Amino acid sequence: MFKMYNTVRMYDTDAAGILYFGAQFRFAHDAFEALMAIEGFTFQQLFEQEPFIFVIVHAESDYKYTLHVGDVIEAETEVANIGATSFAISYRFFKETLEGRVLAGTSKTVHVCIDKETRTKRLLDPRYVAMLAKHHYGD
Amino acid sequence: MFKMYNTVRMYDTDAAGILYFGAQFRFAHDAFEALMAIEGFTFQQLFEQEPFIFVIVHAESDYKYTLHVGDVIEAETEVANIGATSFAISYRFFKETLEGRVLAGTSKTVHVCIDKETRTKRLLDPRYVAMLAKHHYGD
Amino acid sequence: MFKMYNTVRMYDTDAAGILYFGAQFRFAHDAFEALMAIEGFTFQQLFEQEPFIFVIVHAESDYKYTLHVGDVIEAETEVANIGATSFAISYRFFKETLEGRVLAGTSKTVHVCIDKETRTKRLLDPRYVAMLAKHHYGD
Amino acid sequence: MFKMYNTVRMYDTDAAGILYFGAQFRFAHDAFEALMAIEGFTFQQLFEQEPFIFVIVHAESDYKYTLHVGDVIEAETEVANIGATSFAISYRFFKETLEGRVLAGTSKTVHVCIDKETRTKRLLDPRYVAMLAKHHYGD
Numbered sequence: 001m002f003k004m005y006n007t008v009r010m011y012d013t014d015a016a017g018i019l020y021f022g023a024q025f026r027f028a029h030d031a032f033e034a035l036m037a038i039e040g041f042t043f044q045q046l047f048e049q050e051p052f053i054f055v056i057v058h059a060e061s062d063y064k065y066t067l068h069v070g071d072v073i074e075a076e077t078e079v080a081n082i083g084a085t086s087f088a089i090s091y092r093f094f095k096e097t098l099e100g101r102v103l104a105g106t107s108k109t110v111h112v113c114i115d116k117e118t119r120t121k122r123l124l125d126p127r128y129v130a131m132l133a134k135h136h137y138g139d
Numbered sequence: 140m141f142k143m144y145n146t147v148r149m150y151d152t153d154a155a156g157i158l159y160f161g162a163q164f165r166f167a168h169d170a171f172e173a174l175m176a177i178e179g180f181t182f183q184q185l186f187e188q189e190p191f192i193f194v195i196v197h198a199e200s201d202y203k204y205t206l207h208v209g210d211v212i213e214a215e216t217e218v219a220n221i222g223a224t225s226f227a228i229s230y231r232f233f234k235e236t237l238e239g240r241v242l243a244g245t246s247k248t249v250h251v252c253i254d255k256e257t258r259t260k261r262l263l264d265p266r267y268v269a270m271l272a273k274h275h276y277g278d
Numbered sequence: 279m280f281k282m283y284n285t286v287r288m289y290d291t292d293a294a295g296i297l298y299f300g301a302q303f304r305f306a307h308d309a310f311e312a313l314m315a316i317e318g319f320t321f322q323q324l325f326e327q328e329p330f331i332f333v334i335v336h337a338e339s340d341y342k343y344t345l346h347v348g349d350v351i352e353a354e355t356e357v358a359n360i361g362a363t364s365f366a367i368s369y370r371f372f373k374e375t376l377e378g379r380v381l382a383g384t385s386k387t388v389h390v391c392i393d394k395e396t397r398t399k400r401l402l403d404p405r406y407v408a409m410l411a412k413h414h415y416g417d
Numbered sequence: 418m419f420k421m422y423n424t425v426r427m428y429d430t431d432a433a434g435i436l437y438f439g440a441q442f443r444f445a446h447d448a449f450e451a452l453m454a455i456e457g458f459t460f461q462q463l464f465e466q467e468p469f470i471f472v473i474v475h476a477e478s479d480y481k482y483t484l485h486v487g488d489v490i491e492a493e494t495e496v497a498n499i500g501a502t503s504f505a506i507s508y509r510f511f512k513e514t515l516e517g518r519v520l521a522g523t524s525k526t527v528h529v530c531i532d533k534e535t536r537t538k539r540l541l542d543p544r545y546v547a548m549l550a551k552h553h554y555g556d
Contacts, residue, residue, distance in 0.1 A: 007447075007450070007451075009443075009446060009447060009450055010292045010293060010294075010298065010446055010450060010460060011292060011298055011300060011443060011446060013292050013293035014288045014289060014291050014292065014293070014347075015182065015183075015186060015288060015291035015292070015293075015295045015296070015346070015347050016186070016192055016194070016288075017293045017295070017464070018194075018293070020288065020289055021164070021195040021198050021248070022161055022164040022165065022168070022198075022289060025160070025161040025164070026161065026426075026428060029161070029426060029427055029428060030424075030426060033424070033426055033427065033486075033487070034424075037487060042486075042487045043154065043427060043486045043487055044154075044485045044486050044487045044488075047154060047155070047434070047486075053155055055155070055157075055202070055205075056160040056202060057201065057202050057203075058199070058200070058201050058202070059160050059161075059199065059200050059202075060197070060198065060199035060200070061197070061198050061199070062196065062197050063194070063195060063196050063197070064196075066194075066258075068293070068461045069292075069293050069450075069459075069460045069461050069464075070450070070454060070459045070460055070461045071461075109160070119205075146308075146311070146312075148304075148307060148308060148311055149307055149311060149321060149431045149432060149433075149437065150304060150307060150431060150437055150439060152431050152432035153427045153428060153430050153431065153432070153486075154427060154430035154431070154432075154434045154435070154485070154486050155427075156325070156432045156434070157432070159427065159428055161428060165287075165289060168287060168288055168289060169285075169287060172285070172287055172288065172347075172348070173285075176348060181347075181348045182288060182347045182348055183346045183347050183348045183349075186295070186347075207322045207432070208311075208320075208321045208322050208325075208431075208432050209311070209315065209320045209321055209322045210322075293460065293461075293464060294464070294470055294472070296472075299442070299473040299476050299526070300439055300442040300443065300446070300476075303438070303439040303442070304439065307439070321432065322432075325432060325433070331433055333433070333435075333480070333483075334438040334480060335479065335480050335481075336477070336478070336479050336480070337438050337439075337477065337478050337480075338475070338476065338477035338478070339475070339476050339477070340474065340475050341472070341473060341474050341475070341476075342474075344472075344536075387438070397483075
């Protein structure tokens with residue numbers, strides 16, 4: 001399971017004093033970019049060298065525990081699904097508390113492979129399928 | 140139906156050249172804040188004067204049509220559900236194109252009423268229920 | 279003088295309960311994009327059709343009056359300087375208060391014209407100089 | 418000299434394909450929050466326990482080298498000035514390239530100490546002065 005740490009920053013909070021809901025998607029995309037990078041697939045390479053890009057067609061988050069500025073969260077990221085032309089990533093964000101490790105929130109993103117020329121869906125490249133499969137732990 | 144216009148800005152886009160997925164939640168919250176404001180319920184008043192706040196426990200977006208910097212979107216916002224301690228808002232974002240008005244994306248946010256003292260759920264205040272009901276068009 | 283209104287949103291605030299300093303640059307760029315658009319120069323057109331882009335090489339803001347969520351600000355925008363290969367935009371943000379209209383903050387951005395091919399500075403296009411000159415009110 | 422690493426993320430870029438100028442202030446505040454945290458001064462503690470807060474009254478950035486998604490930057494942070502009621506932080510952001518380490522940008526933020534009750538300036542707390550002095554390397 002791919003894990004990384006992140007920190008809730010001032011710009012992630014709002015006047016309610018806690019995490020702004022949209023900021024959790026920042027943690028999700030950080031984790032996705034980091035997972036790609038450790039596998040040798042960078043977004044810059046994607047833009048410059050591949051005939052396709054990935055476009056997010058769905059994103060969702062649930063919020064279960066209050067997060068404040070300075071809180072360190074551990075993100076667990078895995079591939080939730082691999083389809084013919086798309087894949088889904090799921091994220092769980094944990095926070096260490098005095099009562100133990102609590103699940104602060106979850107997110108999910110669905111990515112579709114789009115041909116740069118035709119701007120339509122295309123089959124996932126086998127290199128990406130193989131990479132994603134390493135982080136897919138079954139149904 | 141509450142409607143407002145918004146514009147896709149440079150900071151809403153990313154290096155893929157199109158709307159960054161997280162930015163659609165900005166349009167959603169803009170619409171929610173604007174709906175509240177025209178009804179006379181401002182967030183600043185909420186923070187300063189009410190014994191409760193609203194916390195988002197779920198948020199989701201679907202993306203259906205590519206948006207670029209400068210695109211003007213029309214947001215249609217309605218109350219999707221009113222519960223005892225929570226409510227849901229749904230958003231539809233449209234773009235005018237040469238082929239007509241297209242649905243560019245949808246979002247949904249679920250808000251729970253939290254007591255500032257006890258930090259636990261509490262019943263929705265009747266004033267807010269009445270306001271939300273004006274924007275709720277049935278099941 | 280080009281003027282537009284903007285609203286401080288929840289995502290513009292932070293846990294201190296007031297405007298997050300970085301958010302003022304959002305108001306600045308909104309104003310710059312809007313000024314360009316009313317003159318018929320859109321960023322999307324810039325990316326797709328021009329052999330150059332504009333890159334910001336300097337940005338600064340001063341903060342003079344506390345802003346909260348829901349505050350409506352009026353942005354006054356003018357071209358502060360037009361050089362051979364660059365130009366500067368200045369912004370003043372006002373808020374209406376019970377004591378009258380107060381200056382809440384100022385910003386400045388400096389933009390350099392970069393050739394897309396050579397990635398080096400190039401002379402400002404005369405069409406852009408003419409457009410900018412309309413919003414430049416002298417030294 | 419306090420140093421930390423950061424990564425340019427997709428949400429830091431815009432449709433020009435490079436770092437959105439406002440995102441550099443994210444790197445600056447990350448560095449400031451991290452410097453505070455390693456010294457044992459957290460923002461959450463500041464909000465909950467101190468009779469004062471720090472408000473940014475000036476911020477500026479210069480941009481010297483193009484940054485793309487995935488670029489790793491090293492931030493060097495130091496206290497540029499300590500006054501009676503304010504202090505300034507300066508930041509330098511470096512990127513490793515094939516030609517060696519290059520300065521990609523610089524930022525500066527000026528922070529004023531504000532009394533929570535009176536909402537006016539107050540003298541810097543000696544504990545904070547001592548902490549800041551550790552990161553101040555001369556005039």
